[in-house]
Amino acid sequence: MKMRVSAVQFALKDVDSVEEWSAQIRHYVRNASEYGAQFVLFPEFVTTPLLGIGEASGGAGRPIETLTAYTDMYTGLFSELARESGMYLFAGTHVTKRGESLRNSAFLFKPDGTWHTQDKLHITPTEVESWNVQPGDGVSVIDTPFGKIGLLTCYDIEFPEIVRMVRAKGANVIFCPSCTDDRHGYYRVRYCCHARAVENQIYIVTTGTVGSLSRVDFMRANYGQAAVITPNDIPFPPRGIMSEGEINADMLITADLDLSLLDDIREAGSVTTWRDRRTDLYTDWQ
Structure with missing residues (x-):
């Protein structure tokens, strides 16, 4: 079974209205649809340009919790686009409220308009000290017609244990939205993928923000690149890169993932890292 994926190198830029930001989202969705993406x-942090609406260049931007006021608009927009396009839309992340605390929540919008959050x-x-964002409480996988998938955001991919848990729950593909402001952060995420x-x-399908917001603190610099990353074995490209964008360009990439190849290499690859894990010494902690 094959699935076609696209990843957007979303260019953060100052906007003067919700409509201007929404038009940028619609553009990328239509672009991916033209390529037949599923x-x-x-x-990550795809909605942060909204913090600069009405602010002067060089200002600090409105407080991060202001984003929670846009949640209905955000979910309405992506739900509509998912239904119209028939695609699964991983809508980056958006700051949400859980009781009195803020969360950095990743959203997946399904073709029927419903959504899943992680x-x-x-x-x-920076998220803790500057924005008082709090961590989530658990992880789950998502059922699709193409099998189970995982959704882990940026820093999460740097922790092997949580990825092992997601794989143990049956995920064959992990989508990893990220936001990094310099090369050090970018390569931490990329190498861990x-x-x-x-x-x-x-x-692993990953992408990051590019561009800059002159009106929003902590979003003034971005360094990003989308990539579709594979295991390193004979059926796949030697460098483990099926597709990647141009660093810091405003663009998207598209690739086909052959899921049957994962079964092949787990059974008879040059190495069989999944089968050979030592669960007698360490567990998958489901």
Whole structure:
């Protein structure tokens, strides 16, 4: 079975209205639809340009909790686009409220317009200290006609244990939206994506923000690149990269994932890392 995925290198830019931001989202969804994509991934913090509406360039932007006022607009827009396009839309992440705490929540909108959320589990120091974002409480996998998939955000991919749990629950593909402001952060996420693909013999689809917001603190610089990452074995490209974008370009990439190849290499690959894990010494902690 094959599934076609697209990943958007979303260009953060100052906008003066919700409509201007929404038009940018619609553009990318239509672009992916023209390529016949079935799954589309947007990056982390995709709604942060909304914090600069009405602000002057060089200002700090409105407080991060302001984003929670846009949740109905955000879910309405992506739900509509998922229904219209018939695609699964991984709508990046959006700041939401759980009781009195803020969460960095990843959303998947399904072709019927419903959605699934997965809160980010590991929170970076900047998110905690500057925005008071709190970690999520658990992880789940999502059923699709193409099998189970996982949704882990940025810093989450740097923790092997949580990826192993998601694979143990049956996920063959993990979608990883991210947001990194410099090359150090970008390569941390990117190299960890490769490691997780090798360890678990899975595909990882990742993308990050590019561009800059002159009106919003902590979003003034972005360094990103989309990639579709594979295990490193003979059926796949030697570098484990099926597709990747141009660094910091405003664009999307598209690739076909052959899920049957994962079964082949788990059974008879050059190495069989998933089968050979030592659950007598360490568990998958389901």
